[in-house]
Amino acid sequence: MKTNRAGQIEVTFNWVYVLIAGAVILLFFVGIIARQKVISEGNLAADVVRIMESIITGAQVSEKTKSSIPLGGLSEQTFYFSCEEGVSEYGVVGLPARVQNSLDPIFASKKLQGSRLILWSLPYFLPFKITDFLMVTSDFNHYYFLGEGQGLSQEFIEGAVDSSNSGNSGNSGNSDNKLSINTQKINSFSEIEVKSTKVKVRIVDADGSQIQAGSRIPEQLLVLENEDVTAVSFTANKEANFFVKEGPFWKKLNQQPVPIVSKADHRDAALYGAIFADDPENYLCNMQKAYQRIRLIAEIYEQKITELEQFYQNPRESANCLGFVSGFAASEGNVQDTLLLYRTRARACSLLADSSCVEIVEMAERLKHLNGRLFEECSITLY
Amino acid sequence: MKPGQNKHRKHxxxxxxxxxxxxxxxxxxxxxxxxxxxxxxxxxxxxFQEVSFKEKQQELLASRAIDTTTKMLFLPEVSCTKQESEAEPNCFDMMKARHVAELFKEFNQTYFELFSYAKITINQTYPEPFELVVYNQEPGxxxxxxxxxxxxxxxxxxxxxxYYGYGQVKVEVYS
Known part of the structure; x- marks a missing residue:
């Protein structure tokens, strides 16, 4: 009897022992797997963001070019682009890895989703090249242009559509082409078609007459989320007003019109930045980086002027050229004094971001004129 | 119980x-x-992770070297310009480059964000060889x-x- 009982206890104890030991070992391995999963996701996020950073660096320096990043398995993810206090940050929503950049202006919607990202780099001149602006959008973003805007609509659509696809019409962007941005010129809001609730709509009022604060949103756009319907309106004074959908009405985001600080006649990078940036804070934050850069570039050109001055002080060289560089104060001034005024305003603009930023445009015009005269008279240029 | 049985049971x-x-x-x-x-x-x-980590470090270093070189080659502070046209590719304006080292030092924080720990040298080969270090942030x-x-x-x-000479730009990144 005792042996039987001992046997029974031993068998039972064995099973209990096996179950407990097995459970502990299983839990141990499950714990390792769960931890590895978290580490792998973090690694993936870091890899994605690092590759994006490299692509963005390359895309930015290739001025006037568009590039496309197919997102593949990341098409369900949402990318975010933010800018606060002069620092841009971008990454994937919900993943820890992110990139911060306080030098390069990147204009994009706050949240982007799609099967591919489209990057468009445009140089910002004032009057010499300051930096490259990078516009980021996706194939889920649609841009509708109302009004001519003194050729802005046509120019943008021509640039947004990839010219290597000869089947494009003049009025709309071919969304099948990997490098084309979805754009369309419309005469009224009724021409807007919403084929999916995943799209983001951006309306550009090129003449500044169609969209006002409190005016009604087109009916077909009411199905979309508020943050997915935005608009920008440009005035004749080269100022921008930003709007977002709030229920059935437009809500204006900026209190004062946002000045577009640029002098470009063609492919105005600062103007295009206002088309791609969702809100005035994002736009002004990125422009702040450009203002900082203006100051740095102005400093280096002042040093170049010093070298030019030394060169033309040589008696063998033309005294007339020295006059253009740093001499006679004719009505048009000289390059050195104009550049000094330019740099002073650039410094104030980078610190205060106030009306001195607009005054830079006037200085830039004068520098451009003087640069041209310098080339005509002396076959040499400041820039 | 028989005596033998007891013994047997004990055994x-x-x-x-x-x-x-x-x-x-x-x-x-x-x-x-x-x-x-x-x-x-x-x-x-x-x-395995240690080897993998070292490979990843090399890969990141190579990637950073390419990024830094790309940024330097297209930097408006040194690029040759043709008025309002596109900048001359692969060209440095020495009248700017000679002073850019001072600019990088004065605005060290800004340019450190751009280049991080690196040494950038311009070596002219023709006609007169010279070397110009424009940026040098070597970690301890x-x-x-x-x-x-x-x-x-x-x-x-x-x-x-x-007047044009030619040479090479050398970008060394540290990790």
Whole structure:
């Protein structure tokens, strides 16, 4: 009897022992797997963001070019682009890895989703090249242009559509082409078609007459989320007003019109930045980086002027050229004094971001004129 | 009970006790070997991760070298310009480049964000060789250094309008 009982206890104890030991070992391995999963996701996020950073660096320096990043398995993810206090940050929503950049202006919607990202780099001149602006959008973003805007609509659509696809019409962007941005010129809001609730709509009022604060949103756009319907309106004074959908009405985001600080006649990078940036804070934050850069570039050109001055002080060289560089104060001034005024305003603009930023445009015009005269008279240029 | 039966029962008890001890020892040995195998697996995994980590570091260093070189080649502070047209590719304006080192030093924080720990040197090969270090942020301790070279034209209108030399820009990044 005792042996039987001992046997029974031993068998039972064995099973209990096996179950407990097995459970502990299983839990141990499950714990390792769960931890590895978290580490792998973090690694993936870091890899994605690092590759994006490299692509963005390359895309930015290739001025006037568009590039496309197919997102593949990341098409369900949402990318975010933010800018606060002069620092841009971008990454994937919900993943820890992110990139911060306080030098390069990147204009994009706050949240982007799609099967591919489209990057468009445009140089910002004032009057010499300051930096490259990078516009980021996706194939889920649609841009509708109302009004001519003194050729802005046509120019943008021509640039947004990839010219290597000869089947494009003049009025709309071919969304099948990997490098084309979805754009369309419309005469009224009724021409807007919403084929999916995943799209983001951006309306550009090129003449500044169609969209006002409190005016009604087109009916077909009411199905979309508020943050997915935005608009920008440009005035004749080269100022921008930003709007977002709030229920059935437009809500204006900026209190004062946002000045577009640029002098470009063609492919105005600062103007295009206002088309791609969702809100005035994002736009002004990125422009702040450009203002900082203006100051740095102005400093280096002042040093170049010093070298030019030394060169033309040589008696063998033309005294007339020295006059253009740093001499006679004719009505048009000289390059050195104009550049000094330019740099002073650039410094104030980078610190205060106030009306001195607009005054830079006037200085830039004068520098451009003087640069041209310098080339005509002396076959040499400041820039 | 017969006397022989008692002895037999005692003998059986001793045998089953020894059997239990052997069984227990077997179990302990199995568990010991199991954990030794896990230890081997963990050591192997650790070594694999270490090699993988070193490879990743090299890859990141190469990527950073390319990024830094790209940024330097297209930097408006040194690029040759053609008025409002596109900048001349792969060309440095020496009248700007000679002063850019001071600018990088004065605005160290800004340009450190751009280039990080790196050394950027312009070496003119023709007509007169010279070396110009425009940026140098070497960390106190570094394990790896990756140099990248790129041939550039060096425009120097202080010598005469339209004067070009050529050389290379060397970008060394540290990690």
């Amino acid at each position: 059986l008890n001793v045998l089953s006790g020894r059997s239990a001890q052997i069984h227990l020892s077997e179990t302990v040995a199995v568990i010991f070997i199991f954990f030794v195998l896990i230890l081997f697996g963990a050591i192997f995994y650790y070594k 301790k570094w394990a790896n250094k990756k140099p990248t070279f790129f041939v550039v034209a060096l425009k120097d209108e202080q010598k005469s309008p339209g």
